[in-house]
Amino acid sequence: MPRGDTVLSGLRVLVTRTPERAGDLVAGLRDRGAEPVLAPMHQAAAVAGQEARDLSQLVRTVADADAREWLVFTSVNTVRALQAVVEGADGGSPDSSRHDQALDLGEHLAQAVAGGLQIAAVGAATARAARNAGLPVHLVPPPEQSSAAGLVNVWPHAAEVNQPTATGPAVVYLPQSAWARATLRDGLEAKGWRVETAVAYRMVDFPAASPLTEVTSTGSVAVWDPHRAREELARGTVDAVVATAPSLLWALFASTDGKPPAPAVTVEPMACAVMGEPTLNAAQELGLKAVAATVPDTAGLLDALEHAVKENRA
Incomplete structure (x- = not known):
């Protein structure tokens, strides 16, 4: 009322x-x-073609990640996009043999999380979407800094948390909008992290096909x-x-x-x-x-x- x-x-x-x-x-x-x-x-639309294949590859790679690696969600739409890949909604399921089981994102990444994969979200709403998808969230900037710049501000330098390895710095996986600015990627790279990006979705005129x-x-x-x-x-x-x-x-x-x-x-x-x-x-x-x-x-x-x-x- x-x-x-x-x-x-x-x-x-x-x-x-x-x-x-x-x-x-x-x-x-x-x-x-x-x-x-x-x-x-605008409305968030699923990617297609090479972008869909690149996103599926990123999800497969994240599923094998270890304690030196992070997955970052910059929006609710990014969570939805990765969930769609896991469910095979884009026609390119990371594991087609399990397509009919309708895994949620948390189930698909459970082994990586158990192995130490860390997950970050740019704000409270995005963190809530990730948790609803079955994932833990390890890092969220304070409410007054809910932005890419805010996440960079609270992100640790790679040298503070990683031992040098023969393969270089640890990786941050960053699926994002096709319109995403370089603020987060550049900020994380400046702190010594290697950042792997993929287009997770595109904003198109409403209503999206x-x-x-x-x-x-x-x-x-x-x-x-x-x-x-x-x-x-x-x-x-x-x-x-x-x-x-x-x-x-x-x-x-x-x-x-x-x-x-x-x-x-x-x-x-x-x-x-x-x-x-x-x-x-x-x-x-x-x-x-x-x-x-x-x-x-x-x-x-x-x-x-x-x-x-x-x-x-x-």
């Missing part, structure tokens, strides 16, 4: 997440009296395509925006020629809640009255949105 009057009561809030990722946020907005509308710009997660239902929440979302923003029928990545904001406010506008085209200054410093920077460049969540979770986003609305009204 919705609360009494809150800062968000009666506001139409545009959420740039896809339906399968927006459930908690939609519920939270409704609980605070807002009207959520989904306007997903081969999504990592199928959307079975959007419930009663409205879902707008990008064109409709931009029209409503220009008309002033949207009161606030929630975004968790810079690319989502740039896509939402992109001009017809694909160039990012400055400032964002809206009837009046728009309150915006974001997750992470890169997203905050993008929002500010677009002229949005943005506030970043102090804790990178749904409650943090909702609190940031209330703060942004208050600031926008001041």
Whole structure:
């Protein structure tokens, strides 16, 4: 049941997440009296061809890893992508003889974990997804540093934890988005680690032809395509925006020629809640009255949105 009057009561809030990722946020907005509308710009899609083969090879290699090696998850989508490989959803199961047993990721990597494979996650939500897939998580940066840079900050230097070997430094396996920046890879290499990367998924226009997660239902929440979302923003029928990545904001406010506008085209200054410093920077460049969540979770986003609305009204 919705609360009494809150800062968000009666506001139409545009959420740039896809339906399968927006459930908690939609519920939270409704609980605070807002009207959520989904306007997903992109969706995570499974890789194909050589990228799928490279990802399957990385999963096979990780399954044989030892105590000198790490596996890093940079997003929930990365966990889902590796789970899809294990299940053979991409047509290239690491172990086709066990395909019909529908192993979870934790079962597939159990021997490596028992042998000392360490697992890191970039933030709490990603760590939770890894644990739900049956994996332990050994390293997560503090909430205020939930980013690639934050993970680099807490990562040990290779010389502190590894004895020199004839084969060189220990390995960090880094499956990631095709759009991933080099921040994490470069930071780990600077600390003496060898980093093996693979493209785990691609962000494509919503809806994806081969999504990592199928959307079975959007419930009663409205879902707008990008064109409709931009029209409503220009008309002033949207009161606030929630975004968790810079690319989502740039896509939402992109001009017809694909160039990012400055400032964002809206009837009046728009309150915006974001997750992470890169997203905050993008929002500010677009002229949005943005506030970043102090804790990178749904409650943090909702609190940031209330703060942004208050600031926008001041």
